[in-house]
Amino acid sequence: MKRTNLTWQLTGLAGIVSMAVMLAGFAWAVISLVHPAGAEPADQQAVSTSAPMSAPGEAQGIHILALGDSLTLGIGDEKGEGYAGKVKNLLRQESKQEVYVWNMAVSGAKTTDLLNELESSTLLSYAEQADIILFTIGGNDLNQWAMPSADGTEDLQMNYEEARQHLPEASARLKRIMAILEQHAPKARIVYVGLYHPYPDNDPDRIGGYIIQQWNAESEQLANAYPNMVVVPIYDFFQTKWSEYLFADHYHPNGAGYAEIAARVMQVIR
Amino acid sequence: MSSWSFGLYPLVCNETIKMMRKRRFLVIVLILLVLIPIFSYAQMRISQESQKQLGTSDWRLKTEQQVKEITNRLSGSRTIPGSWRQQMELQVKQLQYALDKNINPATPNGVTFTREFMINAIGLFLPLMVAVIAADLVSGEQSAGTIKLLLTRPVSRWRILLSKLLTLIMFTSLIVLLTGIFCYLIGGGFFGYRGWTEPVLSGFRIIGDQLDTSAVRAIPQWRFILMEFGLAWFSCVVVACLSLMVSVLVRSTAAAMGIMMAALIAGSILSAMASSWHSAKYLFMINLQTTDFLTGSQTPVPGLTIGFSLAVLGIWALAGLIIAFAVFTRRDILN
Numbered sequence: 001m002k003r004t005n006l007t008w009q010l011t012g013l014a015g016i017v018s019m020a021v022m023l024a025g026f027a028w029a030v031i032s033l034v035h036p037a038g039a040e041p042a043d044q045q046a047v048s049t050s051a052p053m054s055a056p057g058e059a060q061g062i063h064i065l066a067l068g069d070s071l072t073l074g075i076g077d078e079k080g081e082g083y084a085g086k087v088k089n090l091l092r093q094e095s096k097q098e099v100y101v102w103n104m105a106v107s108g109a110k111t112t113d114l115l116n117e118l119e120s121s122t123l124l125s126y127a128e129q130a131d132i133i134l135f136t137i138g139g140n141d142l143n144q145w146a147m148p149s150a151d152g153t154e155d156l157q158m159n160y161e162e163a164r165q166h167l168p169e170a171s172a173r174l175k176r177i178m179a180i181l182e183q184h185a186p187k188a189r190i191v192y193v194g195l196y197h198p199y200p201d202n203d204p205d206r207i208g209g210y211i212i213q214q215w216n217a218e219s220e221q222l223a224n225a226y227p228n229m230v231v232v233p234i235y236d237f238f239q240t241k242w243s244e245y246l247f248a249d250h251y252h253p254n255g256a257g258y259a260e261i262a263a264r265v266m267q268v269i270r
Numbered sequence: 271m272s273s274w275s276f277g278l279y280p281l282v283c284n285e286t287i288k289m290m291r292k293r294r295f296l297v298i299v300l301i302l303l304v305l306i307p308i309f310s311y312a313q314m315r316i317s318q319e320s321q322k323q324l325g326t327s328d329w330r331l332k333t334e335q336q337v338k339e340i341t342n343r344l345s346g347s348r349t350i351p352g353s354w355r356q357q358m359e360l361q362v363k364q365l366q367y368a369l370d371k372n373i374n375p376a377t378p379n380g381v382t383f384t385r386e387f388m389i390n391a392i393g394l395f396l397p398l399m400v401a402v403i404a405a406d407l408v409s410g411e412q413s414a415g416t417i418k419l420l421l422t423r424p425v426s427r428w429r430i431l432l433s434k435l436l437t438l439i440m441f442t443s444l445i446v447l448l449t450g451i452f453c454y455l456i457g458g459g460f461f462g463y464r465g466w467t468e469p470v471l472s473g474f475r476i477i478g479d480q481l482d483t484s485a486v487r488a489i490p491q492w493r494f495i496l497m498e499f500g501l502a503w504f505s506c507v508v509v510a511c512l513s514l515m516v517s518v519l520v521r522s523t524a525a526a527m528g529i530m531m532a533a534l535i536a537g538s539i540l541s542a543m544a545s546s547w548h549s550a551k552y553l554f555m556i557n558l559q560t561t562d563f564l565t566g567s568q569t570p571v572p573g574l575t576i577g578f579s580l581a582v583l584g585i586w587a588l589a590g591l592i593i594a595f596a597v598f599t600r601r602d603i604l605n
Contacts, residue, residue, distance in 0.1 A: 007286070012282070014444055018446070019440060026500030026504050033564065100326070104338050107341075108345050
């Protein structure tokens with residue numbers, strides 16, 4: 001009887017205490033959710049309460065910052081690695097060091113998007129921590145002039161005239177991007193991966209090819225200003241073996257295509 | 271003692287002792303003690319994995335990477351259904367807000383683990399636990415035949431049922447509290463015991479499909495957890511009341527438990543589909559995720575408010591209790 005009494009007293013007490021705690025929490029929640037007024041805005045508190053930012057790159061190893069568009073993201077790669085992921089694997093094997101990739105690419109990004117992001121967000125603090133910066137950009141700037149034909153057939157209608165007209169603005173933004181990256185990562189190896197022609201079969205007069213080559217040539221000249229920046233060309237093997245290296249969407253590279261890009265990148269960063 | 275407690279005190283005492291003797295509560299404690307370490311371990315693997323990928327524990331980098339991942343998933347696939355898309359967009363906005371305010375949305379510690387665990391447990395896991403202890407309260411006595419011994423005592427029937435209800439609410443509270451304590455103790459072993467005063471962003475509201483941040487403020491994590499557990503507790507009490515009703519209506523414990531489980535599991539399946547079936551918002555199961563209002567997540571049926579959800583839950587619980595008491599006090603006990 002004594003034992004049952006103890007059981008009751010302990011559980012009863014614990015039950016009543018927990019009930020009181022929960023009821024208090026519930027009441028508090030309802031009050032502050034129904035009347036959120038009187039709350040001080042987050043900004044004022046945040047400054048005093050947020051923990052100091054720990055320095056990135058604290059782990060030993062090689063840190064790669066990958067920026068740009070879907071190519072850097074690796075869309076089309078069956079393994080989802082993209083060239084950045086493949087470079088990571090290759091570099092880890094060769095250097096016997098741990099390699100970390102901070103992939104900040106955004107699918108569909110144009111030069112304006114990357115420029116905006118570099119100017120507004122904290123990406124640059126990671127650029128300062130990175131040993132290698134890889135980036136692709138510009139493909140979507142040119143591709144926006146490729147419109148699926150109005151009748152919905154497979155054939156793409158390229159508005160080459162528009163693309164040609166807007167090329168100077170886009171490359172001016174590329175120049176700005178390169179300058180910002182250089183300024184914040186003067187010691188890092190910065191690699192810009194050039195453009196390839198995704199529709200060689202749709203370009204019988206090779207006008208598109210000419211525009212892309214113009215872009216690539218310009219990017220090489222821009223990068224020439226900085227000793228630690230290189231442009232890696234990939235136009236050539238996509239020209240000869242596009243059917244082997246393009247993904248089913250006929251726009252992005254496939255795994256094999258990304259492996260070739262990674263091999264090229266490796267030549268300049270090892 | 272019995273003069274002010276309507277003679278309930280000895281009855282509740284009796285019910286509590288019965289509850290402990292039946293070992294059902296012990297089983298629930300054991301389930302918690304087995305599952306929480308598993309979840310802690312899984313959580314640890316996830317954070318280790320991201321640490322391994324990024325080579326840093328900088329939360330900003332991790333959060334920024336998360337934002338990019340969701341953004342890319344959103345732009346990459348046009349086949350994401352509207353409600354998911356919206357959920358993901360809201361998530362991006364919250365993460366972005368946290369970055370802007372420089373407040374880590376998930377500091378890795380035992381307290382954060384407790385907070386996250388409760389958000390994930392309240393939809394289904396905890397209600398199931400409550401249903402397990404509640405389902406046999408009356409039906410168990412009926413199938414065992416002890417109901418006759420109970421009802422031949424010179425105590426009115428409503429007092430007996432009320433004592434069962436009070437005991438049930440007590441144990442429900444205990445389960446919620448113990449879940450929190452175990453999470454903190456076990457999760458703390460994995461991630462560290464500090465973090466009660468870490469700031470958490472609370473007060474995100476969803477108006478239409480927009481995230482309203484005008485009422486957002488940083489509150490200490492202990493306060494967030496207290497409010498979160500309070501809301502979760504309310505959901506659990508509602509499930510307890512409904513389970514008690516089923517337990518009165520059905521003579522077999524297995525059937526009572528089956529009915530409650532079916533209702534709860536159907537609720538979690540419906541939650542995934544309810545975004546296009548709006549009248550589902552009157553079902554209690556759809557409204558169990560009361561913590562959504564604290565975290566500012568999209569509710570299963572878009573546009574629910576805390577007042578509406580609590581009212582629906584309250585009405586269901588009240589109706590359940592009225593039915594339970596009406597049936598229990600009038601029914602003939604036969605075998």
